[in-house]
Amino acid sequence: MNISNEMPLREGSKGGLHCSKDALTDVFGWFLQVLLACLAFTCLIAKRFCEPRHERRSWLIWFYDTSKQGMGALAIHLANVWLAGQYTGDPCTWYIINFLLDSSLGLLIVFIGIKLSQYLSRRKGWEAINFGEYGKPPSMNAWLAQCCLYLGLMVIVKTCITLFMQLDFWERVKDFILSPIDNPKIELAFVMLIIPFFVNILMFWVTDNFLMHRNKKTASIRRSSVEQTLLDKVRVQYRSIRRKDKRRNSESDILLSGDEDLLDHEDVIYQTPTKVIVT
16 A cells, blocks of 8 residues: 555545545644543543552652653654545544554554563663663653653554555555544544544553553562452351351250250150069
């Protein structure tokens, strides 16, 4: 697939493009993009408050972690908006294809890149590139180094996705991916707000877990507390079973003792007449 203007335009139900070439960059398009950015930012704030209180990051560390993702997402978004206008056909379809690939294949590349940088930081002693580690007190130099590294990962992601988009079968994909939608405004809302909102919630949440610092000591304490809780539950169940067994044994003993008393009583009744007869 070549990015050129020689290819025929995709025909909509009314003839022509579903959304125009400048639909992503007009007033309504920018409004949807700003609204999406605010919703995504709110999602990251909510994630911080969902963290356990004893592990919750300070606002400074939270900003260091999320700002990297914010700058990377902005760079990818602007690149997708520009690339969508370079393809022939409906720019909305090309944008959403790029976005979905960035959120799936791109997320895998980011995960590999972060794990590789963490491995190198441990092996080579390069603490500055260990994502989520900023020193004590937090150093802005470490944050800048990680920002540059994360933006470099975004360049790699976008390059790989763009090369992958050169395959011919994407022409057939873009012909049906948004074909049920005929209204340009509705199509733009789906492409710029509705679909990215739900995908970004998952993507931002997962990526933030990649970028944030994990305290091994706290994790071990949490594991031990979970194990202790499970052990306590097992002990409680064991004690309840023991109580039930004791209760059953005590009831059995009472019944047996009652039977023995009854047998002893019968022996006395039978023995007394015998003694009388013998006398």
